[in-house]
Amino acid sequence: MTTTPRDGVTGPVSGGGRAVRSSSRRTPATPLPADSRLVRELLDGLAEAVVTTDAGGTVTLVNAMASALLPEVVPGTALVGCTLPALADAVRDGAEGFETDHCGRRLRGVRRDLADGRYAWYLRDVTEERARTDSLLAERARTAFLAEAGSRLGMSLHREQTLRTTATLGVPYLADLAVVVHRAPSPAEDPPHWVRYAQGDPAPVTGVAPATLTDTVPGLAEALDGDVTDPSPWLDAQLADLAALLPEGFGRPGTVLVSPMLSAGRPAGALVLVRTAGRAGFDERDTELAREFAARAGAALGTAELYGEQAHLARVLQNSLLPPELPAVTGVALAGGYRAAGDSLRIGGDFYDVFPTARGAMFALGDVCGKGVGAAVLTGRVRQSLQTLRLVEQRPLELVRLLNRALFDTPDAVRRSQFTTLLLGSLEREADGAVRARIAGGGHPSPLVVRHDGTVSPVAVGGMPVGALTSARFAQADVRLAPGELLLAYTDGVTEARGGPREMEMFGERRLHRALASAAGLPPAALVDRLLQLVDEWLDGQGHDDIAMLAICPTGPA
Incomplete structure (x- = not known):
């Protein structure tokens, strides 16, 4: 702020009210009164509303903006009891500021300390700012x-x-x-x-x-x-x-x-x-x-x-694709076990089935190439084909050949070059209660026979996978089971389950043979449960391939 020329003195007003002469010779300056016209004009030119008070809370000055914003606040009046309680409270409590609603507007005040215990309150209408x-x-x-x-x-x-x-x-x-x-x-x-x-x-x-x-x-x-x-x-x-x-x-x-x-x-x-x-x-x-x-x-x-x-x-399809409940077969105890390869629908490419016949039963156990829903579709096709073909042919070896031809009659878009390994057998009861099993094979792991003394031996079947080649060759083997002896057909998901202490070691055939030998004499259902438990413990929660097994045990004369 500068003063107008007076007695040859011009220059900025200092904090002590002194002026600087242009000739650099200092003389005492005349202090400006608080209510001078110049001060008022300067305060009225501010964009903010300003209210000053003395130490006792009496208003000493109100600029033009404050008068327009708060017409009820006038110089010479005390703030206590005014129509802006937030300002009066702030003055009384010595607060640094306040914010309040007043006549439909939002006001914000900030205090600045002056000399001799006086205060200046800068007030702003922040209604639009607050609305934004x-x-x-x-x-x-x-x-x-x-x-x-x-x-x-x-x-x-x-x-x-x-x-x-x-x-x-x-x-x-x-x-x-x-x-x-x-x-x-x-x-x-x-x-x-x-x-x-x-x-x-x-x-x-x-x-x-x-x-x-x-x-x-x-x-x-x-x-x-x-x-x-x-x-x-x-x-x-x-x-x-x-x-x-x-x-x-x-x-x-x-x-x-x-x-x-x-x-x-x-x-x-x-x-x-x-x-x-x-x-x-x-x-x-x-x-x-x-x-x-x-x-x-x-x-x-x-x-x-x-x-x-x-x-x-999915539930409807799942029920049609899951291994069925095994039928009752006179003179033979049956049990099946199944684990899908982590599929949320619990369906996969391993399967087993049993069909009662006049002299005993037929059974099938297979492993379709792949896993998940795609393998389950071919599994369903294989099972449906066997259901139909067994009505016209019940010799295992001939039935496998018919199934191979039937799969090649399926359009390539449906088959997608998939095939299945398979064991297909017939069970015929003998007079002494024993069962003679005739098993045809198509590239599947050999089934195992558990004798009374715990001896475990494979039934070498052989053959080539079904649905892989039109000229595929298949094989057949016979085995006789005395009452109490057991035949186990299984898929390679059992022996190839990886786990154990090293987490990548396969369960293997030797471990499977030992488990079967120690479980000799158990009923089929108990033996299957025992094997599934051992495999689950071996895997210890790790992923695995589809697993299926079927246990067959003669129970004696009917």
């Missing part, structure tokens, strides 16, 4: 809500779980009560169902919607048809009809917003959001957010329904 900040925070909250909703709905792959998640996510951020009205996937279901959740409820509640629901909730009928409606007040006349829909003690509903839940372009349900009478209604941003949330919930519900259909289909 609040808008930014609200937008961030909306984005965070949609992100959490998308994450939780994306992890929900079951229909009922998706409905419950939708109802709980909307409370309390969007409303005080959320109701998801939906129809069951089956068209036979007539009335709509609902899932309701209110703030304070321990868990969502489900129920069947009354017949009057679509008529009494404004916009519900339109939403179930896929149309959007505006928020509406909840009329008192609707309370009697919808008392069952509202939780006990909820209070009087204020406004209701109904949004369609669309799935693949078709209505999957409707989201009803209700706010109590004491809460503000739905503004434009609330409505947009609710509709976006309902759209995401509808998409998640459609995904869950599709997943449910696929899971049901």
Whole structure:
């Protein structure tokens, strides 16, 4: 600040009120009074409102901006009891600043200390700034809500779980009560169902919607048809009809917003959001957010329904592809064991089957090239072919040859150059209770015979894989089992299971032979369980190939 020329003195006013003469000769300067016109003009030119007070809290100066902002604050009056309590409190408490609402505006004040215990308060109207900040925070909250909703709905792959998640996510951020009205996937279901959740409820509640629901909730009928409606007040006349829909003690509903839940372009349900009478209604941003949330919930519900259909289909296919329950065969005890190679559907390329015959039974055990669903498809084809071909041919060697031809008659697009190793045998009871097994082979590990004394010996069958070559050659071997002796057919998933102390060592044939010898005399079911347990312990949770085994033991004369 500079003074006007006076007595040849010009220059900036120093903190001590002294002026500097142009000739550098210093003379005492005349101090400016606090209420001088110059000071007032300078303060009135500031963009901020300024109020100064003395040590006792009496206003000493108010600039033009402060007068416009706070016309009730005038010089010479005490701030105590003024219409701006926040300023009076800040002066009394010696606070560094304050922020308060005043006449519909947001004011912020900052204190600056002056000499002799006086203060200057710089006041600013931050209404627009605060509105922009609040808008930014609200937008961030909306984005965070949609992100959490998308994450939780994306992890929900079951229909009922998706409905419950939708109802709980909307409370309390969007409303005080959320109701998801939906129809069951089956068209036979007539009335709509609902899932309701209110703030304070321990868990969502489900129920069947009354017949009057679509008529009494404004916009519900339109939403179930896929149309959007505006928020509406909840009329008192609707309370009697919808008392069952509202939780006990909820209070009087204020406004209701109904949004369609669309799935693949078709209505999957409707989201009803209700706010109590004491809460503000739905503004434009609330409505947009609710509709976006309902759209995401509808998409998640459609995904869950599709997943449910696929899971049901997978279960049906799984039941048809899993090894069957073994039939009862007179004079023979049977037991099977199965482990899929880590497939979530528990289906793979190893299989076994037993077909009763007039003189005993036929059995098959094989290992299709590959694993998982692709191998399971060929497994099903092999089993179906055997089911059919055995009706016209029951000699094992001839049946294997027929199966080889049948697999080559399958289109290449279906076979994809897959083949299977196979043991196919017939069991015929003898008068003394023994069983004669005739086994044809197609490139499969030799079955093992466990005698009474614990001796374990392979039945050398041989042969080439089935479905690999049109000119493949197959072999056959015979073995006689006395009552109590056991024949074990298994796939290479048993001997090639890698684990043990080094984690990569194979279970191997020698270890399998020792396990069978120590289990001699056990019933087939107990022996199979024992072998599966040993393999599981050997693997110790590591991945493995498909495993299948079939144990056959004569029980004596019928």
